[in-house]
Amino acid sequence: MTEITHYSQVWAHRTPRKRLFMWLGWLALVALFVWCWQVMTENTIWAFVADAPRQAADIGGRMMPPRLSYLPELMVPLWDTINIATLGTLGGVIMAVPVAFMAARNTTPSQHILRPIALFIIVASRSINSLIWALLLVAIIGPGILAGIVAIALRSIGFVGKLLYEAIEETDARQIEAVQATGASPAQVVSYGIVPQVMPAFWGISVFRWDINIRESTILGLVGAGGIGLKLQASLNVLAWPQVTMILILILGTVVLSEWVSARVRHAII
Amino acid sequence: MLHLKGLGKTYKTGDVALSDVTLEVPKGQIMGLIGPSGAGKSTLIRCINRLVEPTAGAVMLGDVDLASLGKRELRRQRRRIGMIFQEYALVERLTVMENVLSGRLGYVPFWRSFLRRYPPQDIQNAYRLLDRVGLMEHADKRADALSGGQRQRVGIARALAQEPELLLVDEPTASLDPKTSRQIMRLLTEICAERGLPAIVNIHDVPLAQQFMQRIVGLRAGRVVFDGPPEDLTEAALTEIYGAEDWHAMRAGDAEQAEAEAEARARMEALA
Amino acid sequence: MPSRPKPRLRRAPGWRRSPDGRALPHHLETAAADRDRPALAARPAGGIYLVLAIGTLEVDWARVAAGLERGQRFVMGFLSPDFASRWTDIRQGLIESLTMTLTSTVVGVLISVPIGIGAARNLAPRAVYYLCRGIIAVSRALQEIIIAIFLVAMFGFGPFAGFLTLSFATIGFIAKLLADDIEEIEEAQAEAIRATGASWGQLVNYAIQPQVMPRLIGLSLYRLDINFRESAVIGIVGAGGIGATLNTAIDRYEYDSAGAILLIIIGIVMVAEYGSSYLRKFLQ
Numbered sequence: 112m113t114e115i116t117h118y119s120q121v122w123a124h125r126t127p128r129k130r131l132f133m134w135l136g137w138l139a140l141v142a143l144f145v146w147c148w149q150v151m152t153e154n155t156i157w158a159f160v161a162d163a164p165r166q167a168a169d170i171g172g173r174m175m176p177p178r179l180s181y182l183p184e185l186m187v188p189l190w191d192t193i194n195i196a197t198l199g200t201l202g203g204v205i206m207a208v209p210v211a212f213m214a215a216r217n218t219t220p221s222q223h224i225l226r227p228i229a230l231f232i233i234v235a236s237r238s239i240n241s242l243i244w245a246l247l248l249v250a251i252i253g254p255g256i257l258a259g260i261v262a263i264a265l266r267s268i269g270f271v272g273k274l275l276y277e278a279i280e281e282t283d284a285r286q287i288e289a290v291q292a293t294g295a296s297p298a299q300v301v302s303y304g305i306v307p308q309v310m311p312a313f314w315g316i317s318v319f320r321w322d323i324n325i326r327e328s329t330i331l332g333l334v335g336a337g338g339i340g341l342k343l344q345a346s347l348n349v350l351a352w353p354q355v356t357m358i359l360i361l362i363l364g365t366v367v368l369s370e371w372v373s374a375r376v377r378h379a380i381i
Numbered sequence: 382m383l384h385l386k387g388l389g390k391t392y393k394t395g396d397v398a399l400s401d402v403t404l405e406v407p408k409g410q411i412m413g414l415i416g417p418s419g420a421g422k423s424t425l426i427r428c429i430n431r432l433v434e435p436t437a438g439a440v441m442l443g444d445v446d447l448a449s450l451g452k453r454e455l456r457r458q459r460r461r462i463g464m465i466f467q468e469y470a471l472v473e474r475l476t477v478m479e480n481v482l483s484g485r486l487g488y489v490p491f492w493r494s495f496l497r498r499y500p501p502q503d504i505q506n507a508y509r510l511l512d513r514v515g516l517m518e519h520a521d522k523r524a525d526a527l528s529g530g531q532r533q534r535v536g537i538a539r540a541l542a543q544e545p546e547l548l549l550v551d552e553p554t555a556s557l558d559p560k561t562s563r564q565i566m567r568l569l570t571e572i573c574a575e576r577g578l579p580a581i582v583n584i585h586d587v588p589l590a591q592q593f594m595q596r597i598v599g600l601r602a603g604r605v606v607f608d609g610p611p612e613d614l615t616e617a618a619l620t621e622i623y624g625a626e627d628w629h630a631m632r633a634g635d636a637e638q639a640e641a642e643a644e645a646r647a648r649m650e651a652l653a
Numbered sequence: 654m655p656s657r658p659k660p661r662l663r664r665a666p667g668w669r670r671s672p673d674g675r676a677l678p679h680h681l682e683t684a685a686a687d688r689d690r691p692a693l694a695a696r697p698a699g700g701i702y703l704v705l706a707i708g709t710l711e712v713d714w715a716r717v718a719a720g721l722e723r724g725q726r727f728v729m730g731f732l733s734p735d736f737a738s739r740w741t742d743i744r745q746g747l748i749e750s751l752t753m754t755l756t757s758t759v760v761g762v763l764i765s766v767p768i769g770i771g772a773a774r775n776l777a778p779r780a781v782y783y784l785c786r787g788i789i790a791v792s793r794a795l796q797e798i799i800i801a802i803f804l805v806a807m808f809g810f811g812p813f814a815g816f817l818t819l820s821f822a823t824i825g826f827i828a829k830l831l832a833d834d835i836e837e838i839e840e841a842q843a844e845a846i847r848a849t850g851a852s853w854g855q856l857v858n859y860a861i862q863p864q865v866m867p868r869l870i871g872l873s874l875y876r877l878d879i880n881f882r883e884s885a886v887i888g889i890v891g892a893g894g895i896g897a898t899l900n901t902a903i904d905r906y907e908y909d910s911a912g913a914i915l916l917i918i919i920g921i922v923m924v925a926e927y928g929s930s931y932l933r934k935f936l937q
Contacts, residue, residue, distance in 0.1 A: 432847065
């Protein structure tokens, strides 16, 4: 050991340059926040904000007790909602599979044309909330469950497609090489090398999306796309708050159930 | 210095991990703790600084009973006990220097530790410790960039940064290869001798214990069954601690290891 | 996310053969067996469900057919988007959406950190743990738009209600994932810090924070993206943002403006995606 008689009493956690950057970064964030806040609350009527607790108490009072007699009327819309979610997920997943294969670097038939298209489809589908899709579809093909199903399907393509293509890109190259070494055709390589590896992920992702879709389907009716959201919209329009509470309780119960089912199924898959 | 009086630990499920352990560790003594797995060695060590709560007995560090302290006092007393862990237990994403300085956490207020503005004395001491364990050049590297032996040395420096009056060492060599194990044990015993620091070392490698420890305590099923210098560790004593079968299996394992090492050395010499 | 099937010692069904007729290598065999299990169990139940579901589907096919023409008009509008004619409205809505996104994400994350810490079993006392987990559950159970409806009723129309909505929704996301992350840390590191006599605050700063920070940053950037997408929707019920503009455009059959708005949304999400992966690499 070299004889160092004088040990430094100075130690800096970060270099001065890095510290400066961090300070500037924080400053920029704060400045941005303040500016956004100003712009956002330009037209906010603060009197309303101050009044909010009283309003909340008022609404809360009107919401209780929930109108249990409303429950039978909600059963068919609930069935519709579940169908929207399930059939929509089914459609979305079926459409997402080819898109995912086109988007994955190791399985795409054309790097420069099909892959960017597939990636764009995925981003486009992801960026647009299912409620907006529903809005569009109701305007095009009219109100009803079909609009809801298609909306859910279109939204699901992006979600499932993204996770699926990431899973395809993460497959173990050695297993694929092994299949290729037997002299298999590209289609066989996919079905024997890649598909078995991504199958559990595929089921997990699909069930996960189904669970999310159940939540999203409950509100599609607000824009006319069928399901229990229609009843919600109707009740809100006439300010029938006890009915609204009943609907919310039902939605809550359904969401809890679907989350339990999805967790069980995904656990069984893993 | 450290006086355990009737220390016991019984879990809620009824499992008795420790039973009536009475020991005294005077200043400057390096004590090895041996025994089969499940004998309670780790539990004993953790009961001393109350990382595990003892259910019976007293832990006297000097004239303070650690077992009876409230949270705040306990934290203050923990500063006096440095602990070194089996799997190093460094904060991987922090640098070596930050890890060593984290030994001072009990001594500095929150704002100092948060902003990393430690007193100059602490920093100087940290550098001195890093030099002592031979890791000066690695001071600003992330802890997970180091090898196993190097990480253990950072762990030692961290424990020493507390300026402790007692060292608790939990299987320091379990995750290390034989050569590094010996280096670490040598470093530990040297440092303890330099500072007159008493230490309790939980160790599973009996030959290593015999080589480096001044006193050996054998634990079996939560009770002390042996207490004496390493020379007194006869076959009979070892069989009592480990049970006949286990001890023979361990001996066979050690013999195989020694054979393999001798063979490797012979091959190297043949090449040279 | 499940990544690889765990090997199970079972013979695969006899008809699983490779292209040239020989049995598949072991890992593919078990993977095939694993693949069969959920499918086989679900087949009869799934079939019955599909029959029931499609049977009760009430679709006005005439309307759909008529609508396809309108759909074509929409696609045309999408392909030749009109940014100009409704630009002031679009600009207003966009500014509201963007400002809402930033402020709600910042405030949301700030509130979520203490709630997340309080919802971690290994850090928080019992009562605090249940309280925080309860807050998280409420935040997760309700859809953003339902929260928006109530907050608009309470606070009035405009982006302020939207800001509150998204901040509350952020809690359910960030606090939950943060709490789960904290519960999964390597306890050894925390034990070591505790053994030095560190206070609770120092424990969090030295043992917990380094382990959870990277993921927290990543999740916050992701939530920024989600909040922007949500901000484009809650305008439909009056909580500010570009959703209201979009709704109006569709109601007026101005499909070229609607197309423009959708393209802007997609564009911003794309930019955000690239920006965030770049930023994440930079911060690490």
